[in-house]
Amino acid sequence: MRDTTLLLTWDDAISCSSSQDVLVYELEVLVADRTVHYDKVSVTPDIMGQPHSWNWTSHLSFNCASHSVRLRSRFNNQTGPWKQEQIVPGTQKLRIKRVFPRDRVFEAGSRATFCCVVPEGQRFDRMYLSGYKGAEMNASRISERTYSLTLLLEQPSEVCVDVKCKTNVTSYGACTFIGYPPDDRDLQCETRDLKSVECSWTVGRPTHLSLKSQTHYQLLGRYNCRRCSQAIQFGAEERNWTLKAQNKLGSVELRDRADLTKRVHMFAPDALTASTVNSRSISLTWTWTVAQYHDLNITCQTHIHHSETNTMVESSGIGLKVVLLSDLIPHWTYSVTVRCATARHFWRWGDWSKSLIFQTLGDVPEALDVWMQMKENQTLVIWKKLLAHQSHGDIIDYEVTWTRSGEKDQQVKVSNGTENVTLSLSPGEEHIVTVTARNKHGSSPPSTVIVPSISPGRAAVNTSWVSGSGGGFSLSWPASPAASCGYTVDWSAASGAGTVDWLRVPPDQTSVSIVSGSFRDGWRYLLSVYGCTDGAPELLQRNEGYVRETIIEDDLFKSLKFQEQGSDVEISWDPLPLRELTASIQGYNLYYQDHKSSPHTVSTDDPHATSLTVKNLRKASYTFTVTAVTALGECGNASITATLNSQPDDVLWSVFVTFGAVFVLLSVTTVICYRQWACIKQKVYPPIPKPVFTEKFAAPSQYLVTDKCLHTEADILDVPELLYNPGEPQSDGVTSEDLQKALTPTLSSDDALRPPGVPSTVTSRDISNPSYNLALQTDAEPGWGPEGQTETGSPEGYRPQSRNEELPHSRMSLVSAYVSLPSSSQWSREL
Structure with a gap:
């Protein structure tokens, strides 16, 4: 009897042994004096008189509460009294503190009941599973000192789960294990050496009970083997094998039946070797450790691995132990392994052999992939670098040959590591360019590209x-x-x-x-x-x-320029290298703002623009910011700050103010000059003194009369004075004697006999004025007087007299405007 199972046995009464009717027994189970289960057992006449048994498993451990069973019979509607009550005492009368059951193994997904016996003098607090998730933990009272907790154990656990009982004084518990019964499957038996049998199976769901209840196996007369082997008498016949797996939660039995001659699982080939190695093929050989394999029809797989490529090659034959691999890459490293199986009754592939690494021999390179690009007057011939599996050895150099019709081939060699060459070819004709690669084994097949001619009328492709x-x-x-x-x-x-x-x-x-x-x-x-x-x-x-545009960095416009044109301002920049920018420009925005207003904008959608103009700006200091418009937004910001000069209205106002100031200044000057005219005239036009003659230059005073009617005060000008020294040569070769002659009147016989007071008849042509004559001959222009005035422009109507014109009042007249004679004192000093 386990700690939760009741087994009850009894015998029939002697009086019932001859009965021909069915006898019924009624059974009741009481836990802590409460009926928890009722059952009936029917006894037919054929088993009447034999011992009877009945069992029942309680959800509660016997240690938690007292269990009792009572039995009575019922026959022909007559019921007997309850008899022989069996009592299984609990532990409530013991001075212990425990949780039951202890160290019990439960199957995951089952329901379990635990009880807690509270010591005398302590008060129950609660019950719970330590560290266990998903269980509802509501305890119920069984008796005065006993409490129970029923849980659904959903999760298995590799370690024990501690069931805790806590009182007002202490806590204690019991260890519980949760897992599964064995779940092994797929028993298979086979032979490897054709002398023995080996059986294996698949372990299904883990039991999680390795610590408490390991699974025990029994197969081929051996215990606890995971892959059991047994020597047998080999023959072509079917046999049976049985596996039994068991733990505390249950057991399972597996069976297999097979003819081992059809279940040969081969060992791996041994001593794998590359016997013959060429540039594109190799022979592999191996040996067998089982002599019986030489008589089997065998199929083998060869796994070829190189770089990141894997290839599988199959071959077959009786006792196969040689295989030829072809289509390999020259000068290339390979890794190969081999496995085999029986071809007639295929069971499964055998084990892989150890890996073999080898390298093929070299060969000439493969043909190059050649292309060209034409740039202005030059042609760039380019080719793709041969990969390691294409070069078949180390490349030494490249040979480039080009020609056109009617000309001799030209050739150039390019060292390894350079996969292009620039050629200057005539654009008007086609050229054939051939490129080959060379290694120590020879040159690759030639690769050709034709460079087209460029005609002037060739249509352009947009x-x-x-x-x-x-x-x-x-x-x-x-x-x-x-x-x-x-x-x-x-x-x-x-x-x-x-x-x-x-x-x-x-x-x-x-x-x-x-x-x-x-x-x-x-x-x-x-x-x-x-x-x-x-x-x-x-x-x-x-x-x-x-592929993907990115934001253009700031300061894209590094050469912003400011130019003022009246009230307009032009912001310009150098053309941008659009192909070097990180995004496609769709236009430009120009933001401008002074310290008093909000920003304003002018824009253009021309990506090739190099300037933007702002119109009608007033005089102020402005900040101008240029941005490039792209699909990602505005970027490439650059700014410039400038102050505008005076505008046209201000300039005109300044001009008017200047002219006004000049007018006022002239008016003031005029008034001052008018008031001070006498002083100014004295300074600018001083009066010319009349000539005074001394004894050496005597002449009747009536002969030196100035023609006042011909000159006004305004006509008086400062003229050079004539200084005369007797005997000193004068300018232009005129001597003092000549001057004396000129100034001495020549009297005719009539004049000598003329009485005093009668005017003389001397004419102007009889008197010569050297200075005046010189002035007329050298400085005067035709039509101008001695003072630079025209004959008709004189304010007094002045007109110079001709030499043949007689003076009105004197026979001899010296015009003071032309000659200024010294005073008598000055004349005396000079003489």
């Missing part, structure tokens, strides 16, 4: 915009009848940085998605589509775009 997506570009183009051998798509950075790459496309395909590890965000790329023809490639389409 460049269209393409947007990148998914880290690359998606291109499509119309089919071309001339593209007999397909298409070539090439791409390169528009700025010229980076390398050129290309892709070959078959003739039936007119679209492609280009994804390259060399693509960079913020780089503009040129993509071209060429048709492959029998001659030179034909350009069909050209595109330009970004």
